[in-house]
Amino acid sequence: MLRNRRKAAGMTQKQLGDLIPLSQSMIAAIELGNEVPSAPTGQAIDNAVGADGELAAMWHHVRKDLQLQATHPIWSIGYLAAEAEATRIQHFANVFPGVTQTEEYARAMIEAANPIFGGNVEEKVEARLDRRVILDRDDPVWFWSILDESALYRVVGSHEVMCGQLSRILELAQRPRVVFRILPYDRGMPCGVVSIGALLLLSRPGKNEAVYWESGLNGALMETPGEVEVYRAFYDHLDLEALPPRASIDLIRKAREEHHAHCTHH
Incomplete structure (x- = not known):
């Protein structure tokens, strides 16, 4: 120009x-x-x-x-635009999704990654917390998350941080457009896949469904129907294996109260 x-x-x-x-x-x-x-x-x-x-x-x-x-990996910037305009997001990972994270959990995650990615931790925390608006706006996104059971037990930050994060998940689960389900250890991973990192399927007005896959060290946003179909089929298999919402909430509450023993939340 x-x-x-x-x-x-x-x-x-x-x-x-x-x-x-x-x-x-x-x-x-x-x-x-x-x-x-x-x-x-x-x-x-x-x-x-x-x-x-x-x-x-x-x-x-x-x-x-x-x-x-400066605040996000270069490969995730396309996803952020898709996330902001999505009307429905279906998520799977073994850590809690960014838009549901407490400030303490987000900071612990970002600090742990900082030796690899660098950058200003506080700016990255603020940027991640800003994304939570999609759940809090007047017309919030439909957000359905399948969490690997390990997300409940792996200590990110401290037991107190985990307690706050699990409490946040239990609060969000009371909202009509938010659902959490747990993929338990004894179900295994569908289709013989050992690990897939984070997987998100996004529905957007007037556009094809999109898929975002992230390993933690790399990621990709895919929009071609053939690519999306593969990940859609994988997610559908996850959906069959995951616990129902009520049983999942019971497991989340049990993990908070029994595994994170120093929890002071009720």
């Missing part, structure tokens, strides 16, 4: 840079997408090439993209 506007105004990169002022190399880097100017500089560039606010408006979108890249 900047290159097109600059050329339409009959300016070289050096001439535009002299007006701001910025070096020619910086103007080139901005045009290549390798640098993002500050908001005031972006407005000055907009004025210089006569963009009538278009470039200044684009700056906010670019900054938002950069913020997402």
Whole structure:
């Protein structure tokens, strides 16, 4: 956009840079997408090439993209957009889904991953908690989660953190559009699959069903019908093996009270 506007105004990169002022190399880097100017500089560039606010408006979108890249793995950014517009999400994993996590559980997860992925822990925690809005908005998403039983017992952070997380799950399960079911140890994994990481199927208005798969170190958003069909079949088999909602809630409550012995929640 900047290159097109600059050329339409009959300016070289050096001439535009002299007006701001910025070096020619910086103007080139901005045009290549390798640098993002500050908001005031972006407005000055907009004025210089006569963009009538278009470039200044684009700056906010670019900054938002950069913020997402700073707080989320690059492979998950496409999923975040799909999550925000989904009307129904079906989830499976051996950890609690991000949109259901307490602040303490989220921080413990992010801190544990930080030696690998780096970044600002508190910014990542805030970004994860912001995603919970899909459950709290006026027209909340239908959220159905199948949890591997190990999610109930593996200590993330501390027993107290786990107690708070399990209490959060029990509270969410009382909402009419939220369902949790447990895949117990003695059922095994369908289709001979040993492990699949996190799996989410998303229904969105006017679009094909999408699948997001994540291993913890990588992930992919898939939208082609053939790919989605494979994961849909796997999830349907999970659905057959998982405990009913009421029995699942009983198991979650039992895990909170018996396994996390220092739990103070009731």
